[in-house]
Amino acid sequence: MSKLILRKMKTTFRELEPVLYYLDAEDQSEALNTRLGKTLSIKASGSIFCIACGRKTSKSFQQGYCFPCTRSLARCDTCIIKPEFCHHHKGTCREPKWAEEQCMIPHLIYLANSFGVKVGVTRAYQRMTRWIDQGAVAAIPLAIVSKRLDAGLVELALKEHFPDKTNWRGMLKGEIPSADLLAIREEATGLLPLHPFAEVQTDEPVSILYPVLQYPEKVQSFNLEKNPHIEGTLLGIKGQYLIFDHGVINLRNYAGYEVEVKVK
Numbered sequence: 001m002s003k004l005i006l007r008k009m010k011t012t013f014r015e016l017e018p019v020l021y022y023l024d025a026e027d028q029s030e031a032l033n034t035r036l037g038k039t040l041s042i043k044a045s046g047s048i049f050c051i052a053c054g055r056k057t058s059k060s061f062q063q064g065y066c067f068p069c070t071r072s073l074a075r076c077d078t079c080i081i082k083p084e085f086c087h088h089h090k091g092t093c094r095e096p097k098w099a100e101e102q103c104m105i106p107h108l109i110y111l112a113n114s115f116g117v118k119v120g121v122t123r124a125y126q127r128m129t130r131w132i133d134q135g136a137v138a139a140i141p142l143a144i145v146s147k148r149l150d151a152g153l154v155e156l157a158l159k160e161h162f163p164d165k166t167n168w169r170g171m172l173k174g175e176i177p178s179a180d181l182l183a184i185r186e187e188a189t190g191l192l193p194l195h196p197f198a199e200v201q202t203d204e205p206v207s208i209l210y211p212v213l214q215y216p217e218k219v220q221s222f223n224l225e226k227n228p229h230i231e232g233t234l235l236g237i238k239g240q241y242l243i244f245d246h247g248v249i250n251l252r253n254y255a256g257y258e259v260e261v262k263v264k
Contacts, residue, residue, distance in 0.1 A: 003260045005049055007064075008252045009240055013128045018211040021237045023251075023261065033211040035234050039264040040244070044228035047258040057256075064255030074098050083107075083121055083152025107151035108201075109143045111162070111188060112136035113179045114239075115170030119162040119188070121151040128206070133252070135171040135239030137208055140181040141201035142188055154192060161191055172241060172248055174215035181205040212236030212243065222249040224257060231264075 004024050009032070012020040021032040048057050050066035052073060057066040062076050070076040074095035079085040086103060093099045106124040111117050114136045122130035124144055131139040145151050155164065170176075182205065189200055214235045222230050222244075232244035240252040 002262075003045070003258065005051075006251055006254050006257045006259055007051065008133070008255060009237075011129060011132045013132060013208065016209070018209045019132055019237075021211065032234075032237060035263055036211060036213055036236070038234060039231065040234040040242075041229070041231040041260075041262040041264060042224075042249075043230075043260045043262075044224045044254075045258040045260065046228065049256050049258065051256045060254070060256050063252055075102070079148075079152075083148045084156045086147075086149035086152060089149070103148040104146075106144050106146060107148050108141055109145070109151055109154050109158070109198075110139055110141050111181055111184055112139035113176065113181065115167040115173070115176055117162060117179050117181070117184055118166060119155055119158040119164050121148075121155045131206070132208060133240055134166050135168070135210070135241070137176050137210075138179070138181055138205050139208070140185050140205040141203045142185055143192070143198045143200050145198050150198070154198060157192060158188060162188070166239075168239070168241075168250075169219045171239060172216060172219050172243065174212070210236065210238040212238060214243075214245075216243060216248065220247045222247045224249070224254050224259075 007025045010022040010025050010028060022028045023032045048060050050057055050069055051064035052069045053066065055066055061067055061070045065076055072094060074093055077094055079087065087093060088099045088103060108122055108124040108127050110120050110127065112120055112131055112134060114134050143154060145154065230249060232246050234242060235245055236243035241248050241250050
């Protein structure tokens with residue numbers, strides 16, 4: 001490992017085995033899992049580059065974008081976080097072509113247990129990536145709809161009964177309360193004012209294992225802005241977090257940051 005521009009870590013799901021993580025999205029020849037138990041150093045150079053346009057920027061917004069891109073790209077609009085606000089049908093989308101490819105496609109409403117069961121929405125084809133990024137130990141599909149707006153409306157109804165946020169501090173602790181996702185899905189289906197075109201799912205729950213040697217007793221978060229050099233023993237990887245012997249860091253928060261990575 002050497003100098004690179006941080007991105008969201010790439011992952012590979014494996015049944016009955018821990019997820020494989022790759023720090024360098026361009027180089028997946030060696031999983032970060034092989035560095036567990038070793039001293040890992042991450043040093044920010046001070047340079048930040050927009051993950052969309054590549055321009056150098058003094059400050060990163062929305063996990064990796066420069067300010068102009070947050071104002072012009074559909075992926076930075078409010079409706080990405082709150083899909084019930086999708087306005088493509090009104091003809092006011094920032095990037096209609098991008099939306100056709102990313103929002104006007106099947107979306108999945110799901111239930112996931114990361115530290116208590118939450119409801120969520122994702123593009124149907126990337127369900128596993130989404131569950132891993134949230135650090136879920138188990139997840140189950142609930143329903144599929146034809147576009148993002150409908151998924152947001154279904155999620156909005158379910159949010160009256162289930163949280164939609166991940167308790168990231170709880171997720172990074174080893175003791176996750178178990179949950180009967182089959183029974184909870186049956187309950188959720190009964191609560192839904194399902195659209196007639198929503199396809200209720202019957203898939204079995206998926207269990208996800210993570211490469212963790214030791215979970216932290218107290219979750220203390222690193223900040224590359226305040227402390228540009230992080231070094232310690234890598235004890236685990238979960239969600240988009242690296243777990244060190246004296247703190248954790250969410251690498252997704254620093255997408256676009258130029259860093260030097262060394263293993264000692």
